[in-house]
Amino acid sequence: MVSDMTSSASPGVRPRRFDALPTVTATVPVLEPPAWALAERHLFDLLDHAWRRFAACYTEPDGSLRYRRRLTSRDGVDDFYEAFFNWPQLYLLGGADDLLPAAERHWHGVTRQLTELGMLRDGYERGYDWFHQGESLLLLYGLCMAAPDRWRERAVGFAELYVDPARGNYDADLRIITRPHNGSDPDRTGLFDGGWYPWLPEEERLYGFPLDWLPTPGTAPSREDDPRLGAEMADRLGRGDVAMNMAVAGLVLNAFILTGDDRYRAWILGYVGGWRERTRANGGIVPDNVGRDGVVGSQLGGRWYGGHYGWSWPHGLYSVGQAAVVGALAAAVAGRDDGHLDLVRSTLDYVIAEGRVMRYREADSSMPVRGHxxxxxxxxxxxxxxxxxxxxxGWFDFNPVHTAVPMALWFHSGADADRARLDDLRAGCGYDWRTVRPFRDKEEGGHEEPWYAYLRGDNPGYPDLILGAAQAQVRRRLALIDRHPGVDVPEADIHLWQQTNPVVTEALTQLTWGGPQVVYNGGLAQARVRYHDADARRPGLPPSVAALVSRIDPAATVLELVNLDPARRRRVVVQAGAFSEHAIRTVGYTSCPDRDWPGSFYDYLHRPIRTVRRHLGGAGPWLAVTLPPGTRIELTLELAVRSGPVTYAGPFDAGGAATS
Structure with missing residues (x-):
C-alpha cells in the first residue's frame, strides 16, 4: 500500500484560538462524584509526592543517581535511565508542571554520569544489544513527546547513527544492522570484552547457554566444562543482524515524527521490510539471526534460531516478540500499511499453535517470578x-502468553482477526481475565487482560480495581524507599532504582488515554485520545479533571470528563491519537437542558437530572471542551483513524491549531 502519510512537527498551520476549534460545554452537574474520578485524582496527588521522594533519596542536585562505583561490563546503561523511564509520560498525563524539567535534568545528569563511567560516546550507548537499548530510550522518547523542540536535534542525531551507513551500523545493500552490539562506537564488536560472556551462575541455571549443539549430545554446555563457548559465542553470535535490532525502528520513527524527513520513513520500510521478507521465507515465524552475508542462519549452521537475544537464549518470545512489534508498528505508522504487522501476527499464531494446557508450576519456565x-x-x-x-x-520454556504484544497489534489495527486472537487466548486460558492483581512487572504493565475485558464490556469494576492496584504499587515502592534510603548501591544491585521507582502510569494510560502501556523494549506511545490544558497551555489533564475512556472503537470512542473543582472552570483540548493522527468526524455529547435542576430553596431535594444527547461536527484532531465548576460530560467520538500526519506538535504549538 502506497502512503501519502507524512510527519509534521511544524506543518506551518496558522494557530487559531481555543474557541475557534469545534467546542462543547459541559452542563451535566456533578452531585455525587464517581468513585473512579476521585481515585484518579488521588492517584495523581500520590504520584506527585512519590517522584519527589524518590528524587530526594536517590539523586544528586545535577540529576544523576547516587552511585560511587564503576561499571565493569557493558551492562548497566539501561538501569540508570530506567529509573525515570515513565516520568515524562506522567507529565503528559497531567502530572506536575515541574515534573518535565525534573525529568530533563535527570536525563542530562545520568548522561553525564554514564559518560564519565565510560559507557557512552557523544551521549549515546557505545554498543550494546537492543533489548537493553530499547529500555534506555523510553525516557528520551517521552521527553521528545513532551518537549519536541528541545529534544529534536539530539534525537535526530541518535537516529542518524543507523540511517547513515557511514556510521558503521547499517548495511544498506543487505538491509541489515551489522552487529548485535551496536551504537555510537563503531570499534565495539562482539558481545563482551573478557574471555567469555559474564553470565551469573543463577542466570546460567535459568537460561543456559546458546550453541547447545556444540558440546557432546546429551551434555549441558557451561563455560567451565567447554572452553570453546566464549570464542564460539563471539564468532557466531557477535556479528551480523539479530531480530532484537528491529527495535531500532522505534528510534528512527521518533526522528520521523519530529522532522517529517522521508529518509527516516524509507529506512524503516526498507529495514523492517527485510525482516518481513525473511519471516515469509521462514514459514511465517520471524528468524532471529542473519549473517554478515545477508543469509539467515549462515553463522549458525543454517539454523533460523540461536541468535543473540533470540529464540534460544535467553528470553525467546519475550524479547523477539517485543522487538518485532516495535518494528512492525513503526513500519505500519510510517508507511500507513498494516500489512507490516503480519510478521508479528504469523509469528504469534505459530507459537500459540505449539502451546499446551498444563499447570504453570509444572512448566519449565525460565521466568517464574513474573509468571507466579x-x-x-x-x-x-x-x-x-x-x-x-x-x-x-524443539520448543521449550512454557509460559503464559505475554499479552502486551497481541494487545498492541489489536489496539493499532482494530482488525477482527487481531481481536479474535485475543478472544481465543482468553477462551483457552484457565484463569479469569477480569482479575486485577496489585503486582507491578518490569514493564510497569501486565494488566492488559482485565483492561481488555473492561473494553469488551464484561469487567465494569475495572477502573476502581486498577486504580486501587496502582495505589498499592506506589505505596509499596515508597515503603521500599524508606527501607533502603540513600543506600550505597553496589554494581550487582543497580536494579534497585527501577525496582523502587514509585511512578506508575499503566492505570492512568489505560483509563484516560484509552491506550496500552508502552511496549517496554523500545516502543512509542499508543493512545486513542490525549489531553491538553488550555489555560496552562501544556499537555495533560488540568488539575481537578478526571477522564475515563470506556470504549475505543473508531466509530464510537467513548470518554467522560469530570471537573471535580467546585469553583474553577477548566478548559480541555481533547486530541485524537497519540500523535494527532486521527480526525474527529462527529461528536455526540451529553447535555442537561434543565438549568433549574437545583429546585428552589424551599425544596428538600434537587429535581431529577435530565440529560439529552447532542451532536456536533468535527474537524481535525482536536476538540475544545469547557468544563464549568462541578460538571461532567460524556463524549462519543467518531474517528477517521490515521487519516492525518503524525506529529508531536500540540494545539498550542506554532504548528498546531489553538491558542488562548
Missing part, C-alpha cells in the same frame, strides 16, 4: 502455556 505474580492462585490450575524458546531439541 501474574497468575497467582491460577498457577496451580491447568492453563494455556506457550513455548518461548526453540533449540535443536
Amino acid at each position: 505474580a501474574h497468575l497467582g492462585e491460577y498457577a496451580d490450575r491447568p492453563t494455556l502455556l506457550v513455548p518461548f524458546r526453540r533449540s535443536d531439541r
